[in-house]
Amino acid sequence: MKNSGVKSLKRVGIVAANNTGYVEAMFNCIESGEVAVPLRSMEDQYRIDAADITQIVTPTENSAWMSRKFTHSDTNEIALISFTSGTEGSPKGVILTHRNLADVVTRLNSIMQLDDSIREYIGVPVYHSFGFGRCRAVAAAGGEFFIPNGGFNPSEIGEMLRQGKINAISAVPSLWRVLLANKDLIGSYGKRVRWIEIGSQYMSRQEKEDMKSLFPDARIVQHYGLTEASRTTLLQIHAVEEDLLESVGQALGGVDVQQTSEGQIAIRGNHVAASYLINGQEVTLQDEQGWFLTKDLGRLKNGYLYYEGRADDVINCGGIKVHPETLETKIYTRIACSNGLAVCRKPDPVRGDGFLVAITKDLNVDRQQLKEAVLQSTQELGVNAGNAIAIVDVESLPKTATGKIKRQQLSKWYIQEFIEQEQSTNVANENFKDYSPIQAIFNQVLNLRQVQPQDTFISVGGDSLSYIQFSIQLENHLGYLPKKWEHLTLQQLEELPPQQRLNSLIEMNTLLRTLAILGVVLTHAGLHLEGGSLLLLLIAGCNIARFQGCALIQGRLRAIIPSLKNILIPYFVLTAAYQIWNRKLDFGTLLLVSNFQGIEVQTSNSIFFSWFIANLIQCIILFSLPFSLQPVRNFAKFSPWLFGLAALSVGICTNRLVPYMWDTSHLYNQVPHMLFWLFALGWCVHFAKSRTARLVTTIIAAMVTPVLMGFGGLQLWWVLTGTVLLLWLPYVPVLRFVKTPVQKIAAAAYYIYLTDMIFVHFANVIGITYPVLTAAIALLGGVFTWMMIQALQQFVFHSFFKKWNYSEYLI
Numbered sequence: 001m002k003n004s005g006v007k008s009l010k011r012v013g014i015v016a017a018n019n020t021g022y023v024e025a026m027f028n029c030i031e032s033g034e035v036a037v038p039l040r041s042m043e044d045q046y047r048i049d050a051a052d053i054t055q056i057v058t059p060t061e062n063s064a065w066m067s068r069k070f071t072h073s074d075t076n077e078i079a080l081i082s083f084t085s086g087t088e089g090s091p092k093g094v095i096l097t098h099r100n101l102a103d104v105v106t107r108l109n110s111i112m113q114l115d116d117s118i119r120e121y122i123g124v125p126v127y128h129s130f131g132f133g134r135c136r137a138v139a140a141a142g143g144e145f146f147i148p149n150g151g152f153n154p155s156e157i158g159e160m161l162r163q164g165k166i167n168a169i170s171a172v173p174s175l176w177r178v179l180l181a182n183k184d185l186i187g188s189y190g191k192r193v194r195w196i197e198i199g200s201q202y203m204s205r206q207e208k209e210d211m212k213s214l215f216p217d218a219r220i221v222q223h224y225g226l227t228e229a230s231r232t233t234l235l236q237i238h239a240v241e242e243d244l245l246e247s248v249g250q251a252l253g254g255v256d257v258q259q260t261s262e263g264q265i266a267i268r269g270n271h272v273a274a275s276y277l278i279n280g281q282e283v284t285l286q287d288e289q290g291w292f293l294t295k296d297l298g299r300l301k302n303g304y305l306y307y308e309g310r311a312d313d314v315i316n317c318g319g320i321k322v323h324p325e326t327l328e329t330k331i332y333t334r335i336a337c338s339n340g341l342a343v344c345r346k347p348d349p350v351r352g353d354g355f356l357v358a359i360t361k362d363l364n365v366d367r368q369q370l371k372e373a374v375l376q377s378t379q380e381l382g383v384n385a386g387n388a389i390a391i392v393d394v395e396s397l398p399k400t401a402t403g404k405i406k407r408q409q410l411s412k413w414y415i416q417e418f419i420e421q422e423q424s425t426n427v428a429n430e431n432f433k434d435y436s437p438i439q440a441i442f443n444q445v446l447n448l449r450q451v452q453p454q455d456t457f458i459s460v461g462g463d464s465l466s467y468i469q470f471s472i473q474l475e476n477h478l479g480y481l482p483k484k485w486e487h488l489t490l491q492q493l494e495e496l497p498p499q500q501r502l503n504s505l506i507e508m509n510t511l512l513r514t515l516a517i518l519g520v521v522l523t524h525a526g527l528h529l530e531g532g533s534l535l536l537l538l539i540a541g542c543n544i545a546r547f548q549g550c551a552l553i554q555g556r557l558r559a560i561i562p563s564l565k566n567i568l569i570p571y572f573v574l575t576a577a578y579q580i581w582n583r584k585l586d587f588g589t590l591l592l593v594s595n596f597q598g599i600e601v602q603t604s605n606s607i608f609f610s611w612f613i614a615n616l617i618q619c620i621i622l623f624s625l626p627f628s629l630q631p632v633r634n635f636a637k638f639s640p641w642l643f644g645l646a647a648l649s650v651g652i653c654t655n656r657l658v659p660y661m662w663d664t665s666h667l668y669n670q671v672p673h674m675l676f677w678l679f680a681l682g683w684c685v686h687f688a689k690s691r692t693a694r695l696v697t698t699i700i701a702a703m704v705t706p707v708l709m710g711f712g713g714l715q716l717w718w719v720l721t722g723t724v725l726l727l728w729l730p731y732v733p734v735l736r737f738v739k740t741p742v743q744k745i746a747a748a749a750y751y752i753y754l755t756d757m758i759f760v761h762f763a764n765v766i767g768i769t770y771p772v773l774t775a776a777i778a779l780l781g782g783v784f785t786w787m788m789i790q791a792l793q794q795f796v797f798h799s800f801f802k803k804w805n806y807s808e809y810l811i
Helices: 020-031 045-050 098-112 129-139 154-162 173-180 187-192 204-215 242-246 324-335 367-380 407-430 437-446 464-478 490-494 508-525 532-551 557-582 599-604 611-627 630-636 640-660 672-687 690-710 714-729 737-745 749-765 770-805
Strands: 011-015 034-040 056-057 064-067 080-083 093-097 118-120 144-145 168-171 194-200 219-226 229-236 255-259 264-268 275-278 281-284 292-299 303-310 316-317 320-322 342-349 354-361 389-393 503-507 730-736
Touching: 011 020, 020 034, 020 064, 020 080, 020 129, 034 045, 080 098, 093 098, 093 324, 098 129, 098 194, 098 219, 098 229, 118 154, 118 770, 129 144, 129 168, 129 599, 154 173, 154 354, 168 173, 173 204, 187 316, 194 275, 204 219, 204 242, 204 690, 229 303, 255 292, 303 324, 316 342, 316 354, 320 324, 324 342, 324 367, 342 690, 354 367, 354 407, 367 389, 464 508, 464 737, 503 508, 503 737, 508 532, 508 714, 508 730, 508 737, 508 749, 508 770, 532 611, 532 630, 532 640, 532 672, 532 714, 532 749, 557 611, 557 672, 557 749, 611 630, 611 672, 611 749, 611 770, 640 672, 640 690, 672 690, 672 714, 730 737, 737 749, 737 770, 749 770
Parallel strands: 011 034, 011 056, 034 080, 118 144, 118 168, 168 194, 194 219, 354 389
Antiparallel strands: 064 144, 080 093, 093 275, 219 229, 255 264, 264 292, 275 281, 292 303, 316 320, 342 354, 503 730
């Protein structure tokens, strides 16, 4: 420790604020040759005393936009003293020179190729190293930047992109994950983004791939660094592929990085601060060769740095060292989620350290499933310690201002409070008794006895058959239907403000479902609009991907059981009742194999065409069974869309090749090996998230569909048009009075299919032969049947199951 020369220059304290006034004050101070010292407040006595501040400036908030040229000096004079957050012990000042600041901007702007046309949305606080670095970089290029008043807001970003106000965005990975979870707010306007910088936190390869897809024309750069050595490595995400996306880039422009024998990262270069300021004295942070030894762990491979977490966060379980971020990545992969949990150490009397997994309400995963994922992930890392794992609920994860998890704070909290936390969690669960309007919708539509605040429509077993009914009631309550509402928790749904709107958006999935069932009914009534049932099979594949896809990818095949029950129970009841009334037993129809018996057998032994229901059940089972194999799940986790293309290829092959060995033309080819490709195409449609994936899927559908279905006839147009609309027009605006009947028909579509031949026969018996009127009777009859079934289920649920506390779910 030695006396510092930091007191030779005037030191100006600048009260930190996330606005342009703060940036202007910082720029003015640095340009004038004075030392800028960000303060938390006017009363930040620790920093005031430590830096011997003689003047304090409180910035006034100016416009959200700032356009100002800022030129860096290249001297070794002190420009800035930036104090660390002080999460571990007292804050320490990092002494940064003009040369430190200039080196960062020079390297960053060179690799990002900034020019004066940049108009950047800075999504991180400008009073921290990352945010202030973005201000300097944009100002040095002669561009403009925008500081959002309320912080990072994906909706605001989407609107500004639509209006052409911004062409660059900067944020840390935790914020990018929020945006990636709401891609629809950006949509095709992502191509307007030219520059992106991502902060220094772990971000998975898949997340970076998603960034490239959402912003196809952007130069996307991620950095690794610290306040002491900003932007040490830079990764050009837009220019690299495959495993390199797991890295944090290369050291460029005079920066050196090395890995010590203990696995820690050491840094050298003109961007590295010379010293710390601790209690008014300067403490050198570089060794004699100029190396700065961090507390971060990493490994170098072919010049690329792979970050592996903080050295002081490592969990030593029975002598085996586990990096929390590595374990988190494996857990997230297994549960197909990307946020909502943190791993840190906890005391273990046998092994030294155990694993504490803190979860928030954002993690919509079954507790037992999560524990299995943690156990399997630790075993993969060489630790078999099931009884050393603790999973606890927290309101939120403690993080620094730049989004890094404060793991040691979590560990200390657990040691002091975990018993009280466990008790309070149990009490909280028991007090959730009064039904709110949205909770009542959960109870009524899904027949649940209890719903927890963190439950979502999908997590409690919602499927395509209950989706529309739920959405109708939700929209009636809110006045609108939030996009992706099925992924929102009960608590999040209850926080949405009701609004009244004249127009509303309807999902193309719902609209096509209505049109398809109308086509089926009109065909059965005699108008010959064949093809609606084939579109329904494609939509079924899309809905399985949407509602059960995540669970299937995790290997939870039981997720399809609710859908199978919703399809099979009414089918068996209706079929058995008809056969008893007709006094003619037909096992083929009853057991859903009549599609292998021929159309004549179906029509002579049943009052409805069971081939579609048989193929639907058969395709669901055939598509789901491969997920019992780990290699299949691994492939699907890597890319659900590519997996869907592989399944589509299998379906195409069976459609083309099996007829050479088994001719099913006498069955009208209404058998699963001929129709499986439609179901698989639906899966592809749902998981075609990027523009490239949608384009490729469109091209494949346009090429394959005519070959498999023939170049003439309505069936081709039902499938091909439906595929294109689902891919490119997910929502369409309609008047609310139109939307309600469309939703009702879509919700009742399965029951309409089950019963329409009954009502067509009834119409013929009473002398109605006009097809449109016959179809109307069949349509209304199916909707009425659906409404009666719903009412019966509610009656049984409330009068028996709820009274006797018998079961959580009513089948």
